[in-house]
Amino acid sequence: MIIVMKAGAAKKDRDEVLKRIRELGYRPHVIHGEIRDVIGAVGDERGKTVLQSIESMHGVENVVPILQPYKLASKEVRKEPSVVRISDEVSIGGDRLIIMAGPCSVESEQQIMESALAVKKAGAHILRGGAFKPRTSPYSFQGLEEDGLKLLAKARDLTGLPVVTEVINPETADLVAEYADILQIGARNSQNFALLKKVGQLKRPVLLKRGMSMTIQEFLMSAEYIMSEGNQSVILCERGIRTFETATRNTLDLSAIPVLKEKTHLPVVIDPSHGTGNHHYVAPMCFAAAAAGADGLIVEVHPDPEHASSDGPQSLKPAKFDRMMEKLKLFAEAAGKTL
Amino acid sequence: MIIVMKAGAAKKDRDEVLKRIRELGYRPHVIHGEIRDVIGAVGDERGKTVLQSIESMHGVENVVPILQPYKLASKEVRKEPSVVRISDEVSIGGDRLIIMAGPCSVESEQQIMESALAVKKAGAHILRGGAFKPRTSPYSFQGLEEDGLKLLAKARDLTGLPVVTEVINPETADLVAEYADILQIGARNSQNFALLKKVGQLKRPVLLKRGMSMTIQEFLMSAEYIMSEGNQSVILCERGIRTFETATRNTLDLSAIPVLKEKTHLPVVIDPSHGTGNHHYVAPMCFAAAAAGADGLIVEVHPDPEHASSDGPQSLKPAKFDRMMEKLKLFAEAAGKTL
Amino acid sequence: MIIVMKAGAAKKDRDEVLKRIRELGYRPHVIHGEIRDVIGAVGDERGKTVLQSIESMHGVENVVPILQPYKLASKEVRKEPSVVRISDEVSIGGDRLIIMAGPCSVESEQQIMESALAVKKAGAHILRGGAFKPRTSPYSFQGLEEDGLKLLAKARDLTGLPVVTEVINPETADLVAEYADILQIGARNSQNFALLKKVGQLKRPVLLKRGMSMTIQEFLMSAEYIMSEGNQSVILCERGIRTFETATRNTLDLSAIPVLKEKTHLPVVIDPSHGTGNHHYVAPMCFAAAAAGADGLIVEVHPDPEHASSDGPQSLKPAKFDRMMEKLKLFAEAAGKTL
Amino acid sequence: MIIVMKAGAAKKDRDEVLKRIRELGYRPHVIHGEIRDVIGAVGDERGKTVLQSIESMHGVENVVPILQPYKLASKEVRKEPSVVRISDEVSIGGDRLIIMAGPCSVESEQQIMESALAVKKAGAHILRGGAFKPRTSPYSFQGLEEDGLKLLAKARDLTGLPVVTEVINPETADLVAEYADILQIGARNSQNFALLKKVGQLKRPVLLKRGMSMTIQEFLMSAEYIMSEGNQSVILCERGIRTFETATRNTLDLSAIPVLKEKTHLPVVIDPSHGTGNHHYVAPMCFAAAAAGADGLIVEVHPDPEHASSDGPQSLKPAKFDRMMEKLKLFAEAAGKTL
Incomplete structure (x- = not known):
């Protein structure tokens, strides 16, 4: 999941987001951009945890999911067509x-x-x-x-x-x-x-x-x-x-x-x-x-x-x-x- | 309900439609247009009968419902607001x-x-x-x-x-x-x-x-x-x-x-x-x-x-x-x- | 074109609509329904006249066009495919x-x-x-x-x-x-x-x-x-x-x-x-x-x-x-x- | 811009993407995920360069823009309302x-x-x-x-x-x-x-x-x-x-x-x-x-x-x-x- 921070978000806000990402069991990676920071959260997004709620946090612009939310229906689980x-x-x-x-x-x-x-x-x-x-x-x-x-x-x-x-x-x-x-x-x-x-x-x-x-x-x-x-x-x-x-x-x-x-x-x-x-x-x-x-x-x-x-x-x-x-x-x- | 006939539909087709309208318990009224005929079917469209099926008949272009299909929820049943x-x-x-x-x-x-x-x-x-x-x-x-x-x-x-x-x-x-x-x-x-x-x-x-x-x-x-x-x-x-x-x-x-x-x-x-x-x-x-x-x-x-x-x-x-x-x-x- | 009158519309309103239809060069046909009247207006709807404006008249529920508004592009003008x-x-x-x-x-x-x-x-x-x-x-x-x-x-x-x-x-x-x-x-x-x-x-x-x-x-x-x-x-x-x-x-x-x-x-x-x-x-x-x-x-x-x-x-x-x-x-x- | 690589994409593909990002004048940052890698490309996305074309590259799943593509209309340029x-x-x-x-x-x-x-x-x-x-x-x-x-x-x-x-x-x-x-x-x-x-x-x-x-x-x-x-x-x-x-x-x-x-x-x-x-x-x-x-x-x-x-x-x-x-x-x- 990618967390896009607001342009000019305070360091304090970013630190809160990093803390929350870790609490939820993910590893955060910060990319410092020219106008805003972007944070990658590494871990399996398909658990019961609720990364989307980070969108409510101060200084956060939006949250972009990367993984598809389905498993059993996906090609990752089964590559050949089901009959x-x-x-x-x-x-x-x-x-x-x-x-x-x-x-x-x-x-x-x-x-x-x-x-x-x-x-x-x-x-x-x-x-x-x-x-x-x-x-x-x-x-x-x-x-x-x-x-x-x-x-x-x-x-x-x-x-x-x-x-x-x-x-x-x-x-x-x-x-x-x-x-x-x-x-x-x-x-x-x-x-x-x-x-x-x-x-x-x-x-x-x-x-x-x-x-x-x-x-x-x-x-x-x-x-x-x-x-x-x-x-x-x-x-x-x-x-x-x-x-x-x-x-x-x-x-x-x-x-x-x-x-x-x-x-x-x-x-x-x-x-x-x-x-x-x-x-x-x-x-x-x-x-x-x-x-x-x-x-x-x-x-x-x-x-x-x-x-x-x-x-x-x-x-x-x-x-x-x-x-x-x-x-x-x-x-x-x-x-x-x-x- | 209004039945719009195709341009140049045969008289035979129109007569079949009129017959079917009567079978379903409606009264038909034909309006002869310049290019096509239009038939009004008078009666309560909200019964269990299936006027829409007339759309399958030969020579019919389409069927346009006139009445709203709901009764109890409508203003016809109750004019003042429900509390x-x-x-x-x-x-x-x-x-x-x-x-x-x-x-x-x-x-x-x-x-x-x-x-x-x-x-x-x-x-x-x-x-x-x-x-x-x-x-x-x-x-x-x-x-x-x-x-x-x-x-x-x-x-x-x-x-x-x-x-x-x-x-x-x-x-x-x-x-x-x-x-x-x-x-x-x-x-x-x-x-x-x-x-x-x-x-x-x-x-x-x-x-x-x-x-x-x-x-x-x-x-x-x-x-x-x-x-x-x-x-x-x-x-x-x-x-x-x-x-x-x-x-x-x-x-x-x-x-x-x-x-x-x-x-x-x-x-x-x-x-x-x-x-x-x-x-x-x-x-x-x-x-x-x-x-x-x-x-x-x-x-x-x-x-x-x-x-x-x-x-x-x-x-x-x-x-x-x-x-x-x-x-x-x-x-x-x-x-x-x-x- | 079909003009659907409101349930219980006054005779006076209907007469105004009939008058306006004639003014615009169409022939009106009234179908008396159980709950409301419906009026067919016969004539070529594709002229410059503005039958749609009848929708603003008192007692009118809505106006339903019957003819397609195009001519040259239609099959009525040319039945075989254009090459x-x-x-x-x-x-x-x-x-x-x-x-x-x-x-x-x-x-x-x-x-x-x-x-x-x-x-x-x-x-x-x-x-x-x-x-x-x-x-x-x-x-x-x-x-x-x-x-x-x-x-x-x-x-x-x-x-x-x-x-x-x-x-x-x-x-x-x-x-x-x-x-x-x-x-x-x-x-x-x-x-x-x-x-x-x-x-x-x-x-x-x-x-x-x-x-x-x-x-x-x-x-x-x-x-x-x-x-x-x-x-x-x-x-x-x-x-x-x-x-x-x-x-x-x-x-x-x-x-x-x-x-x-x-x-x-x-x-x-x-x-x-x-x-x-x-x-x-x-x-x-x-x-x-x-x-x-x-x-x-x-x-x-x-x-x-x-x-x-x-x-x-x-x-x-x-x-x-x-x-x-x-x-x-x-x-x-x-x-x-x-x- | 965020480039999401396919699950199991080859290192060679990723290196090609990194090279292309640099060619276009951006700085790439790789985040190694559990299932796939994600690459952040830092730089102003609103130039004439065409980062979207990276979506055609081998091993790339999709490209997610981060910045809004407008400048003059944005709050970044002018915070107070225009009169x-x-x-x-x-x-x-x-x-x-x-x-x-x-x-x-x-x-x-x-x-x-x-x-x-x-x-x-x-x-x-x-x-x-x-x-x-x-x-x-x-x-x-x-x-x-x-x-x-x-x-x-x-x-x-x-x-x-x-x-x-x-x-x-x-x-x-x-x-x-x-x-x-x-x-x-x-x-x-x-x-x-x-x-x-x-x-x-x-x-x-x-x-x-x-x-x-x-x-x-x-x-x-x-x-x-x-x-x-x-x-x-x-x-x-x-x-x-x-x-x-x-x-x-x-x-x-x-x-x-x-x-x-x-x-x-x-x-x-x-x-x-x-x-x-x-x-x-x-x-x-x-x-x-x-x-x-x-x-x-x-x-x-x-x-x-x-x-x-x-x-x-x-x-x-x-x-x-x-x-x-x-x-x-x-x-x-x-x-x-x-x-």
């Missing part, structure tokens, strides 16, 4: 581009079976579908809950596709884990630390969505929460960040792929459906994500988007998904992956 | 500017007693202090939990100040409600709908913080979640939104005060400590919030910020808080309120 | 993915000649290089100005590559147009309307960069400024928008590609160098842009980035650019284009 | 809260005379009004240009109020300076460096508006451009930044007041009309700005906003402006200023 095993057939993070597809919400047996068969036929590897739905409005459809989980399990039996579905609450996490192959943490719960700790204690891979205004660093800190509880099977999912632009529902940050690949060993999945909010833009963003090196995609597919209970405007119809998958193969291959 | 009663002496939303002050975290008996006495002496009406702490890093101090709640209760006994503290989990909400006078929902949990529903079922006023990337409309929808479960005692708290600017920790959106005063009857409190993240900027933002018509302020005060476990850089020392309160009186009076 | 001719060999907007490459600034004869030969050898079609440099600091290198233009012309003579360079001022625009094949308008000048009008009067294609906080709609309005002066040869360039994320210099908005392809006939070029600000992230973003359907890329290449006068950290070395071009071919082909 | 003289009666930056008011655009003689008399009567000190208008659409009213300037001069003769009006182009800057008492640089031209240099050479105070996505640091760098050309009479104007929130036209960043007061000696003016875009929110934001310590306000006032050529929805009618001024006195006094 998260989902089932005997499916792993995320290796040479295959993994496709998760299905409706936003499970609405009925017919709807989810039809969806599951359609995405399986088009070549998807994992079925997505929401049973517990976090909705902005209390008056919107909140999901079929346990009945939805049962239907997802039935669709898995029918198709052999593993199932990813959202957990919205520590209290119902065990229930969801009974049925699901992957536990999804939604964007709005990405800093619900009680929930992160809970899924960190379960034996199921976790698909962690990036929050709408979450920096990459905070994203990795949320992964660290799950990992520090013992669950190392974390899959990161970029799903669009909130910006001033309104032509798309969110702004899909595809540069997060190379940034994350540089900073972490965890696999990276992209969600162009929420990222754009418009089914017209989903296919090009799938191609772009594959080209940029994503390990997987999660795509909303609905047999009848005009009558969907949620997210109709961003859902692909099966025929369109099928055509997209055909073209996607070419981009996956160019990126050195197979579908 | 939320906290204790025999303290209510929020009336003629007094209510000040909540205290440390970010409860750290020790001495620290919280000292803080409580100091803020009481300076004229604060409510004591703040965190027992369960939502921290970005799993390695940071997570709060004293129930021990912290007990210390807050003890500080209330000592000073007579009601206590506001954060709830981070449905599972521990009842416990917190045993000790606290106001339940705080933090910015990172502002769309944790399971938690919102839970505090909506409790008999305690709720201080709901705005999420970092939450629009005003989403903010009111989160209030609506709490209110729709039966708890009408909701206090809204603006605490800074996330923007590109890095000179402050967040960007405190003071225009939220007049916007909220126009749209809702609920009281509005401002948090300049998190809003700016820097104790130098807290006092001017307190004055500005009072001038803009806030019903209350929540301010971090710590007897020893250099040694604080969290949020030291944005905490005021008691002497500075005292001076701030002196000046604040003038602005409260100019705004027609008393401290 | 912008640069030279006998090079056009942008057709079946080839066009690569513009070169240093941020022209620094010396040796540097620009070396760069030009390197990018030519790697397969680039156009040479980029700044002679007039808009720099955030008045103390930074401001470019070689006319000497830089002369060196660019010399590099064109040497390699046959057409040249794109920035115009920062109406006063020097004619001078730049004497030397350059494409006039670049930088992000910071994207709403410098005096400059847009000026290049609209010149006979040179314009590469218009999107401003850092410009919506897609505003971007097309700036194109419209150029086109409305008579110059239809506009190439749009997405170069990253400003968001809260700091891991990259800007957030490259690749979804702008399908959005622009839906709304305009103009070609779209992507700038991953400014978009990410980090040479490690440039290649993956080039691949992603090609996959998403971009018509071209503009990439910073410098023979010696460690000694560059500007933008060193985001410049590729020639060898790395060469390897990137090799791989790019595969993605261009998958997207149905040739390099 | 910018406008006329014999009016100065900005002293004990008076200066009010600039008037219409967005000069539309006609009657309109500007009526506006000028109204704002004078209500107590404003300076008349605002646009003659050259930067408009997002080429089809919108572009201002009366020189005729508008003449009308402004006439209004000044009538009322004695100095006049502030916008300059949009280096070519017409001299013309504007003949008529205006203060030259306004609009938000969209805030990084039009050619224009900044031009007004830096003129002998007129400059009101510099903050760009929509400009950081405080970039804002001060644009002031530095003007000052480095010789014109020290710069007034900074916060007018709202662009964020995700759509309930207001922009997000007025009032915390910019204490931040700027800490970093610069230049006076700070607030524009709540553009900041909120809604006349209902203007008065509370005026009060808040005064409370936070602003040196002045600039407010749009129009005798007939329903018929205004631009910005009707955010303009106050004279009677409302009058009432606002009455209340504003109380807040100015509480802040230790007079109106």
Whole structure:
């Protein structure tokens, strides 16, 4: 950590800072500048001590952290990419581009079976579908809950596709884990630390969505929460960040792929459906994500988007998904992956 | 709701849209434009039906909602301002500017007693202090939990100040409600709908913080979640939104005060400590919030910020808080309120 | 345009609005809703009249525009994609993915000649290089100005590559147009309307960069400024928008590609160098842009980035650019284009 | 400047960095950390040398600047606040809260005379009004240009109020300076460096508006451009930044007041009309700005906003402006200023 002193700070103030740095277990090094002094504090910044509080001290301009605050998620701990095993057939993070597809919400047996068969036929590897739905409005459809989980399990039996579905609450996490192959943490719960700790204690891979205004660093800190509880099977999912632009529902940050690949060993999945909010833009963003090196995609597919209970405007119809998958193969291959 | 058809959309497409509008229980009105048609759908948009799904239909350009999606929080339901009663002496939303002050975290008996006495002496009406702490890093101090709640209760006994503290989990909400006078929902949990529903079922006023990337409309929808479960005692708290600017920790959106005063009857409190993240900027933002018509302020005060476990850089020392309160009186009076 | 009246607005207020709509040359259509009335105003909203001013009228809640405010840039005027001719060999907007490459600034004869030969050898079609440099600091290198233009012309003579360079001022625009094949308008000048009008009067294609906080709609309005002066040869360039994320210099908005392809006939070029600000992230973003359907890329290449006068950290070395071009071919082909 | 080396960077890489630091005229100091080395480079970072380019070197993780890049605008050069003289009666930056008011655009003689008399009567000190208008659409009213300037001069003769009006182009800057008492640089031209240099050479105070996505640091760098050309009479104007929130036209960043007061000696003016875009929110934001310590306000006032050529929805009618001024006195006094 670097402590920048104010221009013309008194020697007394500097000595107090040096004393406090030592108290906290770091070794201070002073660099005398032309206008101000700068103090380097050497030691592992990721302990429980609170170097940031030095910013309150007299004569201090600001405190600049040097180390990344995450450990388990970082490349320092593990250099080679993590491969998260989902089932005997499916792993995320290796040479295959993994496709998760299905409706936003499970609405009925017919709807989810039809969806599951359609995405399986088009070549998807994992079925997505929401049973517990976090909705902005209390008056919107909140999901079929346990009945939805049962239907997802039935669709898995029918198709052999593993199932990813959202957990919205520590209290119902065990229930969801009974049925699901992957536990999804939604964007709005990405800093619900009680929930992160809970899924960190379960034996199921976790698909962690990036929050709408979450920096990459905070994203990795949320992964660290799950990992520090013992669950190392974390899959990161970029799903669009909130910006001033309104032509798309969110702004899909595809540069997060190379940034994350540089900073972490965890696999990276992209969600162009929420990222754009418009089914017209989903296919090009799938191609772009594959080209940029994503390990997987999660795509909303609905047999009848005009009558969907949620997210109709961003859902692909099966025929369109099928055509997209055909073209996607070419981009996956160019990126050195197979579908 | 207004459905904008594409330029040159086929009559067949328009007829399908009209049919679907009627199916959903609305009455359609077509306006024939020079380049495109526009269809008004008359009816209450806030039901469980899903007019938005029409955006997926052929020939539809986009769908523009007209009504606000909240009811209980809106001025349509209640025109006069709500006054939320906290204790025999303290209510929020009336003629007094209510000040909540205290440390970010409860750290020790001495620290919280000292803080409580100091803020009481300076004229604060409510004591703040965190027992369960939502921290970005799993390695940071997570709060004293129930021990912290007990210390807050003890500080209330000592000073007579009601206590506001954060709830981070449905599972521990009842416990917190045993000790606290106001339940705080933090910015990172502002769309944790399971938690919102839970505090909506409790008999305690709720201080709901705005999420970092939450629009005003989403903010009111989160209030609506709490209110729709039966708890009408909701206090809204603006605490800074996330923007590109890095000179402050967040960007405190003071225009939220007049916007909220126009749209809702609920009281509005401002948090300049998190809003700016820097104790130098807290006092001017307190004055500005009072001038803009806030019903209350929540301010971090710590007897020893250099040694604080969290949020030291944005905490005021008691002497500075005292001076701030002196000046604040003038602005409260100019705004027609008393401290 | 749709005028939304307030709930319970007086009939008198509505009649005033209807009168004003007619005065402005539109035909009003009232839709009586359950809670409020909504008025459609039929007529071409893109005239000089000021329907927005109705928002100031008594009883009006808000005014929602329906039509896009641009004409010449829109698909309504021209359905097929525009192909912008640069030279006998090079056009942008057709079946080839066009690569513009070169240093941020022209620094010396040796540097620009070396760069030009390197990018030519790697397969680039156009040479980029700044002679007039808009720099955030008045103390930074401001470019070689006319000497830089002369060196660019010399590099064109040497390699046959057409040249794109920035115009920062109406006063020097004619001078730049004497030397350059494409006039670049930088992000910071994207709403410098005096400059847009000026290049609209010149006979040179314009590469218009999107401003850092410009919506897609505003971007097309700036194109419209150029086109409305008579110059239809506009190439749009997405170069990253400003968001809260700091891991990259800007957030490259690749979804702008399908959005622009839906709304305009103009070609779209992507700038991953400014978009990410980090040479490690440039290649993956080039691949992603090609996959998403971009018509071209503009990439910073410098023979010696460690000694560059500007933008060193985001410049590729020639060898790395060469390897990137090799791989790019595969993605261009998958997207149905040739390099 | 601090150079952070990668974890495990080779000694050879570090030596290259040290050599380069010395070449650039700085003295390097190495701090050996537990995981990585950090190098302090001592010397004035604000020269023309390009320390940032070190980020391209092998083994370098990133480069962190320590000094602010502005000089003339900083408190290091001048500790006491600058007072910018406008006329014999009016100065900005002293004990008076200066009010600039008037219409967005000069539309006609009657309109500007009526506006000028109204704002004078209500107590404003300076008349605002646009003659050259930067408009997002080429089809919108572009201002009366020189005729508008003449009308402004006439209004000044009538009322004695100095006049502030916008300059949009280096070519017409001299013309504007003949008529205006203060030259306004609009938000969209805030990084039009050619224009900044031009007004830096003129002998007129400059009101510099903050760009929509400009950081405080970039804002001060644009002031530095003007000052480095010789014109020290710069007034900074916060007018709202662009964020995700759509309930207001922009997000007025009032915390910019204490931040700027800490970093610069230049006076700070607030524009709540553009900041909120809604006349209902203007008065509370005026009060808040005064409370936070602003040196002045600039407010749009129009005798007939329903018929205004631009910005009707955010303009106050004279009677409302009058009432606002009455209340504003109380807040100015509480802040230790007079109106």
